[in-house]
Every structure is written in C-alpha cells, then in structure tokens.
Amino acid sequence: MSLQTRYPTFDPAWKKHSTGGWYTIPCPVCGTPDAVTWNARSLPGPAGRVPVCRECLPAQRDTWSERVAVAVDQGPRMWNADAAAWHANPGAKVAPVAFALADGVGDDPEPQWIAQLAVLRVAVAACHEGSVAAIEDARRARDEYYETVGAPLSQRGDTVLAVVTPLERGYQAAWCGDVRVWAYTDGDLNQYTIDHTAETELLEAGESPEMAAQYRNRVHRCLSIGDVESVFLGPDSDLILLTSDGVHDALTWAQMRQCMAEELSKGTGAAALRGAVQSLVRAARAAGGRDNATAMLIRTS
Incomplete structure (x- = not known):
C-alpha cells in the first residue's frame, strides 16, 4: 500500500461539509x-492529535498526549482559518511524531478548509517523509485538487504553515509564511523562524520599522508558492512553541x-502547558x- 493512501486528501466531499459537519479520512x-471520522469544527482529536482508527489506537498510546497543548481563539473573524494538529507514529520511517500549525490566508471558508486539511496531511506525511518534504507534498496535493476541479486562481484557498519533527538529536522546523517556531529554554524565549513577509x-x-510594519501581513511564501525553508533546533530546547500571527503580531516578545x-x-506538566x-x-x-x-506548545522530554 502506498504511503500516499494514508494521507488526508483535499476531497470535495469533505469540503461540502467543512463548515460544521463530519467527514472521513483514511487511517x-x-x-x-x-x-x-472527524468533526471539521473541532481540533483533530485530544489536544490537536490526528485521529486514527480503532484497530490502530492501542499502538498510539504514548507519552506525547501529556506533552502537547493547543489553544485556539477565533476572535471577531467570521471564520477560524487557523488550524493545528500533531501525529504520532512510532513505526514511521523518518520521525515518530510531527507537529503542524497553519494559518489560512483570508477570512472565508476556502482558506479555512485548506488550513485544516494541510495540517492533517503535513503532520501525517512528515513522519514518513520529513518536514520539508511533507509541506512540498501538501503543495502538490493542493495544486492537483484545484487543477482537477478547474478552480480559477482567484478562488483557490491558501495557507501559511510550519511543521516540526524530531531528529536523532534536536528538532527540525520547516515553514513557509509567517507562522513562527520558538524554543523556550531556561526561562528564555527564542524565535527560530523568519517571517516570509514584505515587512521582513x-x-x-x-527601511524604517514604522514603514515596513505597514506590509506585515503581505506574505510572499505560502503553500501555493515560494521555497520551503528549514531550521535546526538544538537538543537543549526544553519546550517548542508554534504561533500564528494572531498571537505574535498582537504581543511583544x-x-x-x-x-x-x-x-x-508551576512546572511543565500537562496543566501548565495548557495554561x-x-x-x-x-x-x-x-x-x-x-x-x-x-x-501549540510541546514539551520535548
């Protein structure tokens, strides 16, 4: 069986119900x-976990469930185009676990749908192919879907996203756009990604910061276009944080x-991570x- 058959697909049948119904994906x-089966309005499983079938569930029992926390606030927007998911697969070839966060470009159902499916697909694919290849795979799948249905460019949803996977020592983060990846170690917060925006x-x-700030939300890399960049996070990273611009644009470092x-x-237990x-x-x-x-916050050990 091809690994591709295991990846959540950009499926018009799911899209039809993406505003609140249920849809199915392959295990x-x-x-x-x-x-x-998954409800499109909810996070995928407990604390953003990509769901698996009942037969595979016993093998998915691991410590990651207590080491990952996700919080989402739709705010005053009409649609929640942010999405976060993580997937654990101890038997995967490249990584036993992967974490993804996406931010759909715009405030309507199309980017919401693309962001939700992108994190599901990328989190699963990164375990088998690595973080950079997973984003590139999702890009191909998105493009193939829109070409198949003949959607004009103006009606194609897009998203920025980042995915993190463990290496033998340390972690790799891959991203396109302005989702940020941080490490929190010994009380210090360090940003590892660079925003792919006109402001940067x-x-x-x-140019002056005041002038550049006017172009903060103009991204020039996203799922549809631009190179995927990656960065290494050292093994001393106690906690890894992923944020959408709704967090890091509103708050200072x-x-x-x-x-x-x-x-x-208070510690780094599950309750503290959620807090x-x-x-x-x-x-x-x-x-x-x-x-x-x-x-999304991950305790690495």
Missing part, C-alpha cells in the same frame, strides 16, 4: 479507507515571554488582536 497508520524584506533593505514564564513557573497556550491567546485578544490566534 493515517494502516491506510484503511474512510476509517476515521523591507527591514532587510534598510517580552509579553509572550511573561505569559510563558508565569504559567511554567501557557491559553495565556498567550487570551493576552493576544486582550491586547486588541482581531485575527484568529493559535498557539
């Missing part, structure tokens, strides 16, 4: 067709670090953020 472990290009060209420090001073991501999205909303806000 990402054994590949059995239509074996997993203007700052590198020497110092505010994000304070949210993390206050909650994680940290919830604190981040609440603070983003309190700061006046009007975008979808999503944070």
Whole structure:
C-alpha cells in the first residue's frame, strides 16, 4: 500500500461539509479507507492529535498526549482559518511524531478548509517523509485538487504553515509564511523562524520599522508558492512553541515571554502547558488582536 493512501486528501466531499459537519479520512497508520471520522469544527482529536482508527489506537498510546497543548481563539473573524494538529507514529520511517500549525490566508471558508486539511496531511506525511518534504507534498496535493476541479486562481484557498519533527538529536522546523517556531529554554524565549513577509524584506533593505510594519501581513511564501525553508533546533530546547500571527503580531516578545514564564513557573506538566497556550491567546485578544490566534506548545522530554 502506498504511503500516499494514508494521507488526508483535499476531497470535495469533505469540503461540502467543512463548515460544521463530519467527514472521513483514511487511517493515517494502516491506510484503511474512510476509517476515521472527524468533526471539521473541532481540533483533530485530544489536544490537536490526528485521529486514527480503532484497530490502530492501542499502538498510539504514548507519552506525547501529556506533552502537547493547543489553544485556539477565533476572535471577531467570521471564520477560524487557523488550524493545528500533531501525529504520532512510532513505526514511521523518518520521525515518530510531527507537529503542524497553519494559518489560512483570508477570512472565508476556502482558506479555512485548506488550513485544516494541510495540517492533517503535513503532520501525517512528515513522519514518513520529513518536514520539508511533507509541506512540498501538501503543495502538490493542493495544486492537483484545484487543477482537477478547474478552480480559477482567484478562488483557490491558501495557507501559511510550519511543521516540526524530531531528529536523532534536536528538532527540525520547516515553514513557509509567517507562522513562527520558538524554543523556550531556561526561562528564555527564542524565535527560530523568519517571517516570509514584505515587512521582513523591507527591514532587510534598510527601511524604517514604522514603514515596513505597514506590509506585515503581505506574505510572499505560502503553500501555493515560494521555497520551503528549514531550521535546526538544538537538543537543549526544553519546550517548542508554534504561533500564528494572531498571537505574535498582537504581543511583544517580552509579553509572550511573561505569559510563558508565569504559567511554567508551576512546572511543565500537562496543566501548565495548557495554561501557557491559553495565556498567550487570551493576552493576544486582550491586547486588541482581531485575527484568529493559535498557539501549540510541546514539551520535548
């Protein structure tokens, strides 16, 4: 059986019900067709976990469930185009687990659908192919779907996203767009990704921060276009954080670090991880953020 048969597909039958119904995907472990049912409005499984069929569920019992936390706030937007998912597959060839976060470009059902399916597909594929290849696979699948249905470019949904997978020592993060990957170690928060935006290009060209900030949300790399970039996170990274721009655009680095420090001073158990991501999205909303806000936090050991 081809690995591709195990990946969630860009399926028009699912799209029809993406605003609140249920849809089915093949089991990402054994590949059995239509074996997993999921509600499109919810996160995939507990704390964002990609669901598997009942036969594969016993083999999925591991410690990751207590080491991952996700918080999502739709805010005043009409649609929640943020999505986060993670998938554990101890028998996979490349990585035993993968974590993904996406932010659909726009405020309508099409980017919401693309973001939701992208994180499901990328989280599953990254275990078998690695983080960079997983994003490139999702790009091909998206393009093939839109070519098949003959959708004009103006009606094609798009998303920015990032995926993180463990290496033999440390972690690799791959991304396109302005989803950010951070490491929180010994009370310090460090950003590892660079936003693929016009703002970044203007700052590198020497423009003033005030002028460049006007172009903060103009991304020039996303699922549909641009190179996928990757970065290495060292094995000393205690916690890995992924955020959508609804979090990190609304908060300063110092505010994000304070949210993390206050909650994680209680420890790094499951409750503390949930408290940290919830604190981040609440603070983003309190700061006046009007975008979808999503944070995913992973304890690496």
